[in-house]
Amino acid sequence: DIVMTQTPLSSPVTLGQPASISCSSSQSLVHSDGNTYLSWLQQRPGQPPRLLIYRISKRFSGVPDRFSGSGAGTDFTLKISRVEAEDVGVYYCMQSTQFPHTFGQGTKVEIK
Amino acid sequence: QVQVVQSGAEVKKPGASVKVSCKASGYTFTSYAIHWVRQAPGQRLEWMGWINADNGNTRYSQRFQGRVTITRDTSASTAYMELSSLRSEDTAVYYCTRECQVWGQGTLVTVSS
Numbered sequence: 001d002i003v004m005t006q007t008p009l010s011s012p013v014t015l016g017q018p019a020s021i022s023c024s025s026s027q028s029l030v031h032s033d034g035n036t037y038l039s040w041l042q043q044r045p046g047q048p049p050r051l052l053i054y055r056i057s058k059r060f061s062g063v064p065d066r067f068s069g070s071g072a073g074t075d076f077t078l079k080i081s082r083v084e085a086e087d088v089g090v091y092y093c094m095q096s097t098q099f100p101h102t103f104g105q106g107t108k109v110e111i112k
Numbered sequence: 113q114v115q116v117v118q119s120g121a122e123v124k125k126p127g128a129s130v131k132v133s134c135k136a137s138g139y140t141f142t143s144y145a146i147h148w149v150r151q152a153p154g155q156r157l158e159w160m161g162w163i164n165a166d167n168g169n170t171r172y173s174q175r176f177q178g179r180v181t182i183t184r185d186t187s188a189s190t191a192y193m194e195l196s197s198l199r200s201e202d203t204a205v206y207y208c209t210r211e212c213q214v215w216g217q218g219t220l221v222t223v224s225s
Contacts, residue, residue, distance in 0.1 A: 039212060048207055048215040049157065060213065092157055094212070100173040101159040
């Protein structure tokens, strides 16, 4: 199975300041079809996960443009340009290049 | 609107089985796969398996092979996940999701004697 590792596990951020989360995979996430199936999900307290970013950098419908994704191969990053109060929660990277799909351990974003 | 709605919380004894449903609406059910993901208390999300809602093909995580069965009823636009031989470690919130784009509200399954 592909192991997904996120850093940091906790990220206290001041409102209006940027935040960045890294995710690395134990092997390349480039699929044989040429796409890289790396997604980012947000889970607010008591809520189901919500898709933010798919295929490294594509924002899902309705996701604010302060969220952006980047990376390639085995190293990926989610950035929040200016953290808002509603961004508090746990963020997961997920690979769906290979079965079984696997998730990172989650990064908790909280307000300082 | 596009949504998937899951069945309610369950309490089961060790060794029993549980079957969770996931009813889709607002889109053509057979056009998208349904995945099942679970989250044990304080743990990361864990992918369990997937069903092609069109042809019924399935794929399961090896961790659950032999214990999990995912099915669908196209006439009811509903997918099902059945987990057997339950143990206390299976206590978790179980989610269905349409290709990780649309998520159900989650179903808490508690396994306790």
